[in-house]
Amino acid sequence: MKHIISAVVENRPGVLARVIGLISGRGYNIHSLNVAPTQDAATSRITMVVPGDDRILEQVTKQLNKLVDVIKVYDLTSEKYIDRELMLVKIMTTAKNRSSVIELAALFRAEIVCVQNQSLTIQMVGATDEVDNFLELVKPNGVQDVSRTGVIAVSRAEG
Numbered sequence: 001m002k003h004i005i006s007a008v009v010e011n012r013p014g015v016l017a018r019v020i021g022l023i024s025g026r027g028y029n030i031h032s033l034n035v036a037p038t039q040d041a042a043t044s045r046i047t048m049v050v051p052g053d054d055r056i057l058e059q060v061t062k063q064l065n066k067l068v069d070v071i072k073v074y075d076l077t078s079e080k081y082i083d084r085e086l087m088l089v090k091i092m093t094t095a096k097n098r099s100s101v102i103e104l105a106a107l108f109r110a111e112i113v114c115v116q117n118q119s120l121t122i123q124m125v126g127a128t129d130e131v132d133n134f135l136e137l138v139k140p141n142g143v144q145d146v147s148r149t150g151v152i153a154v155s156r157a158e159g
Contacts, residue, residue, distance in 0.1 A: 002031060003050050003057045004076040004083065004153050007064055011037055011044045015069040019046060022063050028056060032085075032150030043071060049151050076153050083153035087131050088113070090121045092142030101141055108134045119144060 009015045016035055023030060031049040038045050050060055057075060064073045076083075091101055098120070105112055105122050108130065114121035124134055128151055135146065 001051070001053065002077075003052065003060075004081065004151060005048045005050055005057070005060060005064070006074040006076055006153060006155075007046045007048075008038065008043050008071045009046055009067075010069045010071065011042055012069060015044070016046065018067060018069065019064065022067065023048075023050070023060060026059065026063065028052065028060060032148075034150045034152050036152075047150070047152050074155065076155055080156040081153045082156060083127055083151050084125055085128050085131050085151050086149040087124045087135070088121060088145075088147045089124070089135065089138065089143060090114075090119050090145040091138050092118060092144055093120050094118070097141050101138060104134070104137055110134065 007019065009019065020030070020033075029051055031051050033049075034047045035044055037043070050057065057077070061073050061075055064070050093101055101120055101122075102112065105120075105124075108124060108126070110122045110124035112120055113123045122138075124131055126134075131148065135143070
């Protein structure tokens, strides 16, 4: 199972390294990682997808809460949340498949951001499952390059 952990941390040098070191030092993997400042310039939000069972999640959250620079840790997996991921994918195209790739992008509400003679670069924003599905459907055309942001998420809870 994949767990989404969101941590609000002090926006200072070395904080990310300490968080990552804590998790990897205990033998846990991070599937995706995203870090950005919050509405308060003094804090940043680290969003991680950590694979493992509930015991692993409990250990990770307990250890994160012990770090001085960590203000609050949220386990979004057990809550209602909204998540998104951004992907840029460069797809090889020919005269034969270009229109089908464009139609597929439209079906997924993706945006074509660069058109070249033999390729299209498409930007897609959506839930991870949607991004994965789109990528699987365009693979037969020839994917030249993929760049993904990793998951960002916020709780749907009030307050």
